[in-house]
Amino acid sequence: MIKLMIVEDEPLERLALRKMIHRLSYDMEVVEDARDGEEAIDKVKLLRPHILLMDIRMPEKNGLEAQEEIIRAFPNTKTIILTAYSDFNYAREAIQYGVVDYLLKPVPPQVLKTALDKAISSLHQDEIRDSRSTAIKPPELEENLIDAALNYIHHHIKTDITLADVAGHVHLNPQYFSRLFKSRTGATFTEYVSVQKISRAKDMLLATNMPIYRIAIDLGFSDAAYFSRVFFKYEQLTPLQFKKKAEGQGN
Template identity: 25%
Template sequence: MIKVLLVDDESWNRDIVRTFGSWEEHGMEIAGEAEDGREALRLTEELSPQIVITDMRMPGADGVMLMNNLHAEYPEIKVIVVSGYDDFNYAQNAIRYGAVDYLLKPIDPKELNAVLDKCRRELEEAERGQRAYALDIEVSLCLSSYKQLMRVHFNELNTEGVNLVLAGIRRELELGGAKGSAAFRQAASEMLLLLKELMRGNRLEDELLKAEISHDALASAADVEAYLKALYGGSLELLIGQRKFKNKLNLDEVRQYIDGHFAEAVTLEGLARAFFVSKEYLSKVFKLEYGCNVTDYILGLRMDKAKEWLADENIPIKTVAELAGYEDVGYFYRVFKKHYGVAPGEMRKQNASLKMSNSEG
């Protein structure tokens, strides 16, 4: 039931509102009554009403004071203003603080019930919006780990891995309570956006990605999987064809790829698969060219970027670790200290002290 709070210093006025309102018909109940704004605020905190019907002229804390506080602390509450005076100043205050409507005494039952119905519809619409937003967050959180896996498998040309990710997304949509076309559309849209990003990152354009998502592709979780599998499969074929066309390993391309994906789970095996060479050969020629093996090169990139991000005190150390590709913050601390000889927090303090001494100088 929608809770309603009545506020008026005259009990007989509250009786009239209580009598004229079709409360059950609107799914409402009068949860409490107050004689002034101060008591109304106390009851608002105690009862959590969704609607407040208040008189404007009351001794002590009047309706203006009440609306001011409700607007600041409980902006989601619907306020209906009632006044015995056709006072433009009161009407202005009612509008300024977001009143749903302004009713003049003597109250017309039809007008009262019309505005109650308006409040009910607005509250229901807001609740539907909140549910949709919660579903959006749920779907996005569900997709986040799959997106990380997809980036690795796609860039390594691992078709089997790509299909396993899409099958996992289908199971999540089926078992995780995410039902309906809205959730299916969001999952399809987010994964399509990721695919466009991956294609651009590999300097490829795919005409298939320019088509709109068809209604048939959103009929079920299985249809979403089939739709994405066709798009990802076709795009992978294009990328594989591009890589195979280059019959000679270009180490500069390998290095550029690592530079752009160092925060992901890049491995020697994955790189070798992506560039159609053996991992032994790739490891050997990479070290000859750059003076270090692939693993050390990736570590160096991660540490350089982590050091750079630590210089910005607005970025939490946990976020620095994640940006550098480390989900385990403790492991990040150990690797960082081994690489630089100081812990991340200590380096941040050193940077802060250096900035302070420079500014004083």
């Protein structure tokens, strides 16, 4: 099922968009909202929505700044920009960052429907293109490509490595590479990279006295809070709890 995320700092705007989408009767899941650009980036990594409805003017990080980061990591995400400002420069930047449509508030239901139809059509076109790509890769070549991808990941684990980076390194379409990676490793790209980063973080916690925020930065996380959430997801302990527990067992 197609997943959609609303990125908007105004609660009433978020509620109005949810109601409008519900009335349009799409077969899609509207996942948890994001209230600003920074939160959008974190939640896209966790929830992997296919479509974003994103405001431009938000605190912390605006919609176009967030889109620039999101499209690097998830190039097949379809973003529809919402704004109260009919500014040509914003529209030009939006096109540069690969948005599907640029809508002025207040958005009439039919205009939103046209934009959503365009995003869904683009998603389907991606699927058709990628299914054609799948048919021409023999198993031996696929295995070699995944080996090259894993080697690249291990050498760049301390950077903010993205699926698009690795797919580009092995010259594959990102969406096809994502499916191939999971079929060959048993994990999604994000899961695999997260596990490798957490493994490296555990070594750093045990072997050094580096503060948590410094380890987070060194491993390419956006901030210490996000690093701690990912660490807890895989270890059921915060980084500090893990370090204290290890030190207690060593005594």
